Amino acid sequence: MKKYVFIFSLLCCFIINSTAQNKLSDKATVSVVTCGPGSELFTAFGHSAFRVYDPLIGFDKIYNYGTFDFNAPNFYLNFAKGKLTYFLSTTRFNYFLQVYRYENRWVKTQELNLTPNEVQAVFNFLEQNAKPENRDYQYDFFYDNCSTKIEEVLTTVLKDKIVFSNQHITTQKSHRDLIADYTKANYKWGKFGIDLALGSVIDDKATKDDYKFLPDYIFQAFNNASIQKNDHQEPLVKKTTTILNENNSKKETLFFQPLIVFILLSIGILFITFKNYKNQSRTKYLDFLLFFSTGIIGIVVLLLWFATSHTATYKNLNFLWAFAPNSIIAFYFLKSKIPTWLQFYILFLLLLLLGMGITWILKIQIFNSALLPFILALAVRYSYLSYRLN
Known part of the structure; x- marks a missing residue:
C-alpha cells in the first residue's frame, strides 16, 4: 500500500511541476523574429520565427517552423517530389543567435502588444504544436513556410482580435518578381535555376496576402497591423529591436554569371x-x-x-x-x-x-x-x- 501511495505522490509532484513550468509570469512577452538573408541560396529570402521571453523565470526560447531533417527517410526523393516535411523545433534564443552571428546575418525582433493572458495562450499553442505528434507539416515555399506560419499561429490563437491592413503594399508583383528581388543581384545561378524549374503559375500577380511568404513582408505586415484592446485598436507591435546588425551578402563573381x-x-x-x-x-x-x-x-x-x-x-x-x-x-x-x-x-x-x-x-x-x-x-x-x- 505504501508503494502505491509513494508512486501517486510522485505523479502528483510531476503534474504540479509540469504545470508550474508552463505558467509564464506577467512580464513574459511574445516577439516575431525576422532574420536577414545569408550567402547561400536557401538563405536568400531570410527567416521568421517566434520568441517567447520571460525574464522573471529565466525562460527565453525560439519556436522555429523552418526546420527539416536531412536524415529523414527518402529525404531527397521527397524533396524532388514536393512532399518535404518541415517541423516546429525549439531552442534557446542565445543558441539561435549564435548561428546568425556566425553567418553575418541581421536579426530583428518585434515585441507584440499582448496581454499576459494572450501571451500565455500563444505560448500554450506553440508548446502544444511543438510536441512530436503535432510538430510536422507539409512545406510549401509560397503558401506554407516559416513566414506564413507566423500570421497563421496568431490568427488561430487570437482570432479576429488582430487586423492586417496590408495597405503598406503598393506594388503589383508576381511571385517571380518577388523572388527576383532577392536573387537577381547576388544569386544569379540560383535565379536561373528557379526560372527554369518554376512554371507560368508564378507569373500571375500576387495578392497582398501572397507577399507574406517572404519574412520581410511579414515584418512589414506586423508593423502595420493592429490589435483590439477593449473598445479601440492599438498597434500590434509594441517595440522593434535590432539584435544583430546588417552585413553585406556574398557577391557572385562576374565571369561565371x-x-x-x-x-x-x-x-x-x-x-x-x-x-x-x-x-x-x-x-x-x-x-x-x-x-x-x-x-x-x-x-x-x-x-x-x-x-x-x-x-x-x-x-x-x-x-x-x-x-x-x-x-x-x-x-x-x-x-x-x-x-x-x-x-x-x-x-x-x-x-x-x-x-x-x-x-x-x-x-x-x-x-x-x-x-x-x-x-x-x-x-x-x-x-x-x-x-x-x-
Missing part, C-alpha cells in the same frame, strides 16, 4: 554554324549535344510539372525550347546521313521557339534573360539544319 556563360556558348554555336555553312558541312557532335542536352532538360521540366506535388512547377513553358523528344532525336544526328523527315521536326522546333517568344512578350511566362542569346543561337542552328535537309 549565366548571361556570360550563355553568350560564350552561343558564340561557339554561331561560329561553328558559320564554318559549316561556308564548307557545306555539318558538325554532327554539336547537333547531338544540342538536341540531347535540351531534351534531357525538357524531361526534367515535364517531370517537375506532372510527377511532383510542387505547386509552383505547373505549366512550365520552358518545354518550348527544351523539348523532351530531342533526347531521342539526338541520336539521328550522329549519323552522317540523317532522314529527310527530320526537316519537318526541325520546322516544328522553330515554331516552338517562335511560340516561346510570343509567350515571353505577352508575359504569359517570363523566362530567364540569360537564355536569350542561346535561344537565338538555337534558332540559327535549326534554320541551318533545315536548309541542309532541304
